[in-house]
Amino acid sequence: MGRFLLYRLLRTIPATWAIVSIVFLLSRTLPTDDLLGQALIDKSVGSRSITAAEREATLLRVQQRLGLAGPVFYFSRIHSTAGTVWQWNGTDNQYHRWLSNAVKGDLGQSYRSGQPVTAVLGEALWFTLPLTTSAALLATLLSVILALWLVCGGPAFLLSILYGIDALPLFVVALGLMLLLANPDIIPLFPAYGMGQQTTENTPWNVQISSYLYYSALPLASLILVKLPSLVVQLHDALRHELGANYANTARAKGLSAYQVATRHALRNAMLPIIVLLTDLLPALVAGAVVVEVIFALPGMGRLLADAAAAHDFPVLVGGVLLVAMMRLLGLVVADMLYFLTDPRIRLQA
Amino acid sequence: MRLHKKGSTLQMIAIGWLLLVASVGLLAPWLPLPFPPDSVDLNNIAQSPFLPPSDVKPSRHWLGTDGYGRDVLTALVYGARTALLVSLPAAFAATVLGTFLGSTAGFWGNSGFHIPIVYWLITSLLFLGAVGLASDFPPLWWTLLLGLVAVTVISKPLMRIPMLRLSWPLPIDRLVLGAASLLASVPRLVLILALAAVQDSSLIGLFLLLTFTYWPEPAHLVRAELLRVRALPYIESARAIGLSGGQILWRHALPNAWRTVRTAFPLSLSDLIGLETTLSFLGVGLPSGMPSWGRTLAAARLDPTAWWLIIFPALALAGTTLALRQLTANRITA
Numbered sequence: 001m002g003r004f005l006l007y008r009l010l011r012t013i014p015a016t017w018a019i020v021s022i023v024f025l026l027s028r029t030l031p032t033d034d035l036l037g038q039a040l041i042d043k044s045v046g047s048r049s050i051t052a053a054e055r056e057a058t059l060l061r062v063q064q065r066l067g068l069a070g071p072v073f074y075f076s077r078i079h080s081t082a083g084t085v086w087q088w089n090g091t092d093n094q095y096h097r098w099l100s101n102a103v104k105g106d107l108g109q110s111y112r113s114g115q116p117v118t119a120v121l122g123e124a125l126w127f128t129l130p131l132t133t134s135a136a137l138l139a140t141l142l143s144v145i146l147a148l149w150l151v152c153g154g155p156a157f158l159l160s161i162l163y164g165i166d167a168l169p170l171f172v173v174a175l176g177l178m179l180l181l182a183n184p185d186i187i188p189l190f191p192a193y194g195m196g197q198q199t200t201e202n203t204p205w206n207v208q209i210s211s212y213l214y215y216s217a218l219p220l221a222s223l224i225l226v227k228l229p230s231l232v233v234q235l236h237d238a239l240r241h242e243l244g245a246n247y248a249n250t251a252r253a254k255g256l257s258a259y260q261v262a263t264r265h266a267l268r269n270a271m272l273p274i275i276v277l278l279t280d281l282l283p284a285l286v287a288g289a290v291v292v293e294v295i296f297a298l299p300g301m302g303r304l305l306a307d308a309a310a311a312h313d314f315p316v317l318v319g320g321v322l323l324v325a326m327m328r329l330l331g332l333v334v335a336d337m338l339y340f341l342t343d344p345r346i347r348l349q350a
Numbered sequence: 351m352r353l354h355k356k357g358s359t360l361q362m363i364a365i366g367w368l369l370l371v372a373s374v375g376l377l378a379p380w381l382p383l384p385f386p387p388d389s390v391d392l393n394n395i396a397q398s399p400f401l402p403p404s405d406v407k408p409s410r411h412w413l414g415t416d417g418y419g420r421d422v423l424t425a426l427v428y429g430a431r432t433a434l435l436v437s438l439p440a441a442f443a444a445t446v447l448g449t450f451l452g453s454t455a456g457f458w459g460n461s462g463f464h465i466p467i468v469y470w471l472i473t474s475l476l477f478l479g480a481v482g483l484a485s486d487f488p489p490l491w492w493t494l495l496l497g498l499v500a501v502t503v504i505s506k507p508l509m510r511i512p513m514l515r516l517s518w519p520l521p522i523d524r525l526v527l528g529a530a531s532l533l534a535s536v537p538r539l540v541l542i543l544a545l546a547a548v549q550d551s552s553l554i555g556l557f558l559l560l561t562f563t564y565w566p567e568p569a570h571l572v573r574a575e576l577l578r579v580r581a582l583p584y585i586e587s588a589r590a591i592g593l594s595g596g597q598i599l600w601r602h603a604l605p606n607a608w609r610t611v612r613t614a615f616p617l618s619l620s621d622l623i624g625l626e627t628t629l630s631f632l633g634v635g636l637p638s639g640m641p642s643w644g645r646t647l648a649a650a651r652l653d654p655t656a657w658w659l660i661i662f663p664a665l666a667l668a669g670t671t672l673a674l675r676q677l678t679a680n681r682i683t684a
Contacts, residue, residue: 309543
């Protein structure tokens with residue numbers, strides 16, 4: 001199993017590294033003049049107007065602080081009177097510095113707040129990770145229950161409803177839930193946004209948890225609702241296929257009920273194709289968190305990414321992309337482990 | 351028989367709705383809409399729909415207005431136009447690009463496409479030359495192009511030299527799959543969000559962004575189809591009568607994948623419409639002032655009690671998505 005996992009990681013890590021590098025390099029090709037100008041204005045407010053030399057020095061210091069000094073990549077093209085020349089910059093470039101710092105766990109500091117990116121990301125992750133993992137677990141659990149129910153004679157209109165939900169993008173579902181359940185005109189059941197007032201240290205844990213559940217019920221519900229249709233439809237199809245197989249007939253012939261046949265015999269086999277979907281569930285939910293957290297004004301990863309994108313706060317943006325990509329790697333590993341647990345044949349192959 | 355009839359009725363409804371959306375979007379500037387797009391009517395802010403016209407103004411807001419007094423009906427009509435202008439071309443381009451890359455990857459695999467050493471040498475020389483010289487003299491691109499044409503003519507006699515006749519395979523499959531997994535390593539929405547932040551928002555930029563992040567979907571489908579087709583006996587007979595690889599792919603193998611492409615296209619389109627509205631909702635991608643269904647929905651966040659800002663765009667969106675899926679569903683069962 002270890003070798004199998006290692007092989008998978010070796011295949012996927014380069015792609016992750018490449019995409020993050022591309023995003024980083026693209027973000028550094030943008031002109032940073034307005035950004036630096038902003039920083040300069042912040043410096044010179046209240047003081048006398050600065051001379052050209054002072055301006056130059058401040059500019060250099062700001063560039064140094066934000067990691068924008070020096071060439072962007074290992075080589076660059078230089079325009080001069082003699083024409084263009086390709087120049088080798090050595091390891092003293094922005095990309096090399098960023099990469100070696102990133103390997104050490106330092107992703108730079110936010111352009112906007114000046115805080116270290118890792119701290120900002122960690123704070124956001126502390127909120128998003130419980131949301132997305134519980135959404136993933138609940139969606140999986142609910143899809144198994146619903147598919148079993150459908151197979152054992154549940155109402156067929158359930159599938160039509162799921163198809164209907166599937167036709168809507170996440171933000172529409174979330175807005176719809178907000179309109180229905182957080183609306184003072186209809187049913188003011190849940191809060192429309194925010195996380196409530198900050199709970200203090202000495203609040204009892206059950207109050208903390210119930211407050212958390214109260215405020216994250218709608219975001220959680222919209223994330224689950226959007227992921228549910230594809231999972232249920234696939235699992236239902238797989239279950240029906242498995243229940244038509246001979247071993248299911250045998251199980252029925254020996255007198256098991258439809259439910260027992262489905263849970264004890266068919267489910268394990270039907271889960272196999274679903275695991276592929278589960279691989280993408282966690283990263284997809286992080287992407288979904290972008291929308292949900294913006295709508296419900298929650299302080300998580302998704303809103304951080306959306307805000308950073310809108311405000312051109314590239315260190316945070318690149319760090320966030322890196323984190324999401326790593327989460328996908330985690331999803332791959334988990335899916336591979338699930339494969340191992342579900343299907344003994346794969347255990348034999350590896 | 352009954353089922354078939356039901357299917358065809360649904361099909362008619364789906365096609366009717368799509369035609370309606372398309373014609374409304376195309377004819378938007380010539381429709382008798384009482385309010386121009388993105389215009390603000392400060393007398394009627396957040397007005398509910400179906401209200402009788404006020405005495406001051408004879409024209410009425412049929413579907414209400416948003417918190418800035420913009421007419422919802424106008425926004426919906428022009429939003430359909432945006433979907434036509436961005437999502438449709440992007441879906442088309444992504445399908446063409448994906449079909450091209452997926453079919454070459456599936457048909458030739460890693461070892462099927464041999465390029466003689468002559469071409470490898472010439473291409474790398476040309477590439478180096480292009481990088482070194484031509485980047486600041488645009489006319490040089492044309493000389494390079496001419497050079498390429500000239501070289502293809504010369505390479506025939508060069509092939510007489512035995513050493514240069516050897517060929518190396520181009521691992522198309524590995525390249526295409528590698529590029530696809532590169533794009534798949536981050537969820538599409540996050541990737542587009544990050545890339546959209548890097549460039550200025552424009553129609554062309556959004557079109558390119560959607561195309562270059564969406565092509566792996568059709569490419570995977572077409573590749574799988576061609577992996578199946580290329581093992582069929584008639585491809586072997588086509589090889590046996592001496593057709594070139596390109597001819598077999600274009601005239602004999604690709605028509606078999608056509609059905610897959612045709613089925614996948616409406617799904618791609620509905621995916622991309624969903625993606626575009628999500629991006630507009632987040633305020634990314636489209637230049638400001640460009641109406642979109644997502645923008646109208648975003649206006650609902652300012653005023654959660656304004657149900658008409660959610661219901662009407664959501665209905666338009668869901669109708670379009672369901673209609674596109676219905677097209678596909680009938681293709682599959684037919």
